[in-house]
Amino acid sequence: MSDFLNAVISGIGFGSLYGLVALGLVVVFKSTGILNFSAGALMAVGGLVAASVGHGFWISAALAMVVVAAIGGTANLAVMRPLLGRGLFPGVMVTIGLASILQGVAGIKFGHQATFLDSPIEQASFQLPLHTTVSTTLLVAFVVSVTATVVLSVGFRRTAVGLQLRAAASRPEVAAAFGANPTWIFTYAWAAAGALAALAGALLASLTVADLSIGAFALRAFSAMIVGGVDSLGGAMLGGVLVGVIELLAGTYLGNDFRIPSTMVLLMVFLLFRPQGLFGSAEVVRP
Amino acid sequence: MTTVTAARVPVVTAWQLVRWLGLAAAAAVAIGLPDVLTPYWTLIATNAVLAFAIAAPLNLLTGNTGQFSLGNAAFLAIGAYTGAFITLKLDFQLPLALLAAAAVGALVGLLVGLPSLRLRGAYLLMSTLAAHYLVVFAAQRFQTSQFGAAGAIFPPLQVGGVDLSSDRAMYLVILAFAGVIGLVIHNIMHSGHGRALEAVKARDVAAAACGIRVRRVKLVVWSLSSAMIAAAGVLQAYLIGAATFEYYTLDLAIASIAIIIVGGLGSLGGSLLGAGFVTLVPVGINRLSEQYGGQVGGQEQGLLAHPLELQTIVYGVIIIAFVIFKPEGLIGLARSAGRMVQRAVGGARHA
Numbered sequence: 087m088s089d090f091l092n093a094v095i096s097g098i099g100f101g102s103l104y105g106l107v108a109l110g111l112v113v114v115f116k117s118t119g120i121l122n123f124s125a126g127a128l129m130a131v132g133g134l135v136a137a138s139v140g141h142g143f144w145i146s147a148a149l150a151m152v153v154v155a156a157i158g159g160t161a162n163l164a165v166m167r168p169l170l171g172r173g174l175f176p177g178v179m180v181t182i183g184l185a186s187i188l189q190g191v192a193g194i195k196f197g198h199q200a201t202f203l204d205s206p207i208e209q210a211s212f213q214l215p216l217h218t219t220v221s222t223t224l225l226v227a228f229v230v231s232v233t234a235t236v237v238l239s240v241g242f243r244r245t246a247v248g249l250q251l252r253a254a255a256s257r258p259e260v261a262a263a264f265g266a267n268p269t270w271i272f273t274y275a276w277a278a279a280g281a282l283a284a285l286a287g288a289l290l291a292s293l294t295v296a297d298l299s300i301g302a303f304a305l306r307a308f309s310a311m312i313v314g315g316v317d318s319l320g321g322a323m324l325g326g327v328l329v330g331v332i333e334l335l336a337g338t339y340l341g342n343d344f345r346i347p348s349t350m351v352l353l354m355v356f357l358l359f360r361p362q363g364l365f366g367s368a369e370v371v372r373p
Numbered sequence: 374m375t376t377v378t379a380a381r382v383p384v385v386t387a388w389q390l391v392r393w394l395g396l397a398a399a400a401a402v403a404i405g406l407p408d409v410l411t412p413y414w415t416l417i418a419t420n421a422v423l424a425f426a427i428a429a430p431l432n433l434l435t436g437n438t439g440q441f442s443l444g445n446a447a448f449l450a451i452g453a454y455t456g457a458f459i460t461l462k463l464d465f466q467l468p469l470a471l472l473a474a475a476a477v478g479a480l481v482g483l484l485v486g487l488p489s490l491r492l493r494g495a496y497l498l499m500s501t502l503a504a505h506y507l508v509v510f511a512a513q514r515f516q517t518s519q520f521g522a523a524g525a526i527f528p529p530l531q532v533g534g535v536d537l538s539s540d541r542a543m544y545l546v547i548l549a550f551a552g553v554i555g556l557v558i559h560n561i562m563h564s565g566h567g568r569a570l571e572a573v574k575a576r577d578v579a580a581a582a583c584g585i586r587v588r589r590v591k592l593v594v595w596s597l598s599s600a601m602i603a604a605a606g607v608l609q610a611y612l613i614g615a616a617t618f619e620y621y622t623l624d625l626a627i628a629s630i631a632i633i634i635v636g637g638l639g640s641l642g643g644s645l646l647g648a649g650f651v652t653l654v655p656v657g658i659n660r661l662s663e664q665y666g667g668q669v670g671g672q673e674q675g676l677l678a679h680p681l682e683l684q685t686i687v688y689g690v691i692i693i694a695f696v697i698f699k700p701e702g703l704i705g706l707a708r709s710a711g712r713m714v715q716r717a718v719g720g721a722r723h724a
Contacts, residue, residue, distance in 0.1 A: 121495045168697050174494045175441050176696045179634055182627055183696070186689030193682040305506075312499055347510040350503040357492060357500045 088217035093338040094331055095214075099224025101330020102231035105323035106286040107307035108314065109231075109238060110279030112322045115311070117255045117275040120166060120177035125283050126301030127185035128154050131192050132284025133291030133300050137201040146203060147288035151281040157188070158280025159273045166276065167269060170258070189298055200295040203288065227289045234282060235323040242319065247274060305346070306333065309353040315366020324364060328352070388715075403548055407541040417656055419544045423609055425648035426551040428632040429558050429641060430601035435630070436639035437562065438594045439574030444485050444501040446626035447508035448478050448599045452606020453616035454512050457525035467532050467607070471550075474607045475600040481508065482599025486592050505623060513618040524617030527610055547608050554601055559641055561597075570594060571639075631688065635695050637702030646703040654691065655684045 107125050114122045136143075136150035161184055169176050207222040214220055242248040250266035251274070258268045283304070290300045306329050314325025329349050336348030356363060403422075407415045427445065434440050452474035459470040488500040516524055529538030530546070537546055561567050569590050572580035577587045610616040628651065636647020662680035677683065695702060 115495070121498065165693050165697065174498065175435075176700070178441070178498065179630065179696050180693050182630075183689040183692035186692070187686050188689075190682040190684075190686035190689065193685065194679050305502075308499060308502065312496070316495065343510070343513065346506055350506040350510075353499060354503045354507070357488060357496055357503070361492060361496050 089338055090335075091216055091218045093334040095218060095220055096224060097331030097334035098327050099221065099227050099330070100334065101310070101327035102224075102228045102323065103286045103289055103303070103326070104306040104310045104329055105314075105326025106227075106231045106234060106282050106289075107304050108310035108322035108326050109235060109319055110282040111307055111311045112314075112316065112319055113238070113275045113282075114279045116317050117251050118162075118166065118170060118177075118272050119174075120169065120181065121174060122279060123178055123181040124161070124185040124188065125279070125307055126304030127188040127192075127298075128158060128280050128283035129287035129290070129304050130298045130301035131157065131188055132280075132287030133203070133296040134192055134196045134201070134287075134298070135284070136288035137203040137291050137296035138196060143204045143206040143288070143292055147206075147285060150284040150288050154284035154287075155277040155281040158283075159277040162273045162276035163269070166272070170268075170272075185301075189301075192298060198297065200297040203292040203296055205292050206289075221293070223289060223293050227286075227293075230285065230289070231323060231326075234285070235319055238278070239319050247271065251275060306330070306349050309349045311363075312353055312361075313356050313363055315363030317367060318363070318365035321363055321365030400552075404545070407544050412540045415540045415544055417652060419540070419547055419612065421649050421652040422544070422551045423547050423605065423612065424629070424632060424652055425645050426547065426554045426605045427602055427609070428629045428636070428648050429551075429554055429644040430598035430605075431629050432633040432636075432639065432641070432644045433558050433561065433570070434594055434598040436633055436637075436643075437567065437574060438570045438591065440486070440489055440591065440595065441498050442485075442501040443498060443623065443626050443630075444504050444508070444599075445602050445629050446621045446623065447485075447505045447512075448482065448602040449606035449609055449625070450509055450512040450616070450618065450621040451478050451481055451599075452603030453610035453621075454515050454525065455603065456607030456610055457527065457616050458519065460527070461525060462519065467530065467546075467611075470607050471604045474603045478603025478606075479596040479600035481603075482596040483592055485599065486595025489591050489595065490588050502623075505626060509618055509621050512621065516616070516618050520616075524615050525610070526615050527613075530611050543612060547612070550605070550608055554605070555641060555645075557601070562641065566590075631692050633702075634692060635702055637704030638700075640702070640704045642707070643702050643704035646707065650703060651688075651691075654687060658684050658687060 107129060110128075111122055111125055114120055132150045132154045135153050136146040139146035139149050141149075165180050165184065166177070169180060205223050206226045209222055211219050211221045242252065250261060251271050253261035253264070254266050254268040254271045261271075262268055286303075287300060290303060294300060307326065309329045310326035311322055312325070313328055314321025314323070329352060332352050333345045333349050336344040340348070406418055410418060427449065431442070431445050434442055455474040455477045456467075456470040459465050459473045460467065465473075485501060485504045489497055492500055516522075519525070529536065530543065531537060537543065561570075569580065569585045572583060572585055573587055573590050580590075581587045613620070632647035632651045633644055634647070635650055636645065637643025659680050662677045662683070665677050699705060701708075
């Protein structure tokens, strides 16, 4: 029983990190139609930048978010803009190329020695009844992720930028005719994706170590995105949590080798039986 | 009464002749290459030819039929482990291993292709991503149960008692294999089937309206290309000397996609140019780094002191540059150069 509860609790914590990255994927996919394969690299760079600052967790994470948001925004202006309307393949390949460049530059800048980042809260974990332990970093991850989801959802619905973003996503020409500037709107979307990835990267770095390999965690964000429904922010977060819980349960009861395959089985099941995900709209077609 | 018409005699134009002569010359050069190259460069040539044999079937699937797949490293793994099982456990030889790998590859390719009947775009891509990890996981299980943690270690290649493990022999074996792959794909592309693939890529609803059986075409291409990639996986494992599941990463799959992007989507010549280019770039960077990247007075000399990172960066830049500025790839450059030459020659003739 306590194994089960521990797996579920850690799964929710890790899953909310996948959800954070998936939020960034959804924001970019929703607005520009680009499936962002550089999320892992952005995340790793976020973790590395945060670990190199060395002023406690919160300041370091905030700085990393600013830096990676700038990288995301610049990437949009420099290489994503020419791809609008060119379909799936070019976007995926350019983001893969971007990931490659980021990894190379980060390798030179930060070296390959793993570094560490402080925890957000001194006390590493606390006990709950039924022999369950909660890592405070995972708790912070969960709270931060839910907050980010709420802030983004409200921002999408209630702010001028959010309205323009949704308009530009569905009909860029019409939105432009009404005064929205798709270039800047999409740049904000990329910056937001970068900031979210950096936040997830910083949290992961404080949970494990800061090096390029933590980018591999972003893989689960794709599962989270599909499970939640590619165009739903709340869905992405819930999808992330579901992926995290399934992954840790598989890890606990089947062995660590089964962690990634279990998330991929979940992804496959959703693709085959419910491609619109839990909360996505069924008519979304972006060939 | 019968009349003999001159129209029956096959007409060979000057350009066709030039092409055939060019092809024959290229084949002769390709076969003679290891006689003039050092073993180091022979190995690089072998890698390039193998990269072509892997990229060309992927190009048929992605470039010609429009099915974007991240699954090719998984098919290489399927080939490698099928080959390992056939040769190491069952004691059969390479030809049978190639056939068996192709058969298993075709079957799994059919399964991985099934979602393509329902899904498109990002969803289809995600299904190939899931397939990649599931196949590699299966490979890991198979490796541990059959060969142990170190992986399947291949002996030097021998067929019918003839030792084929020298650099030169390996090169020729892989060259012959790549030649067969190239010929098969060339014939598919220049037949009605090839036009059916292009139609499915352009608009599958319209293709169906033209009488093309879209579902069948998609599944056939998925299994055919997967069969060829799996067969190439056997040779790749022999070249490396081992099959270990850690080798079959998503990056390996992406490397083949990079080749067809750089070379040119939907073109056999593009696959060849791309394979050469993408194989040679890291070699070139290593050379530069060896010559100029050393430490000078204990001071590291900029970028060239980090050849690995530099390779990663250049690789990314190349992919982005081709997608944005030259989507038709190197073959597009070669074609426009060819047209310029043709025009220049034609112009000279008419002058």
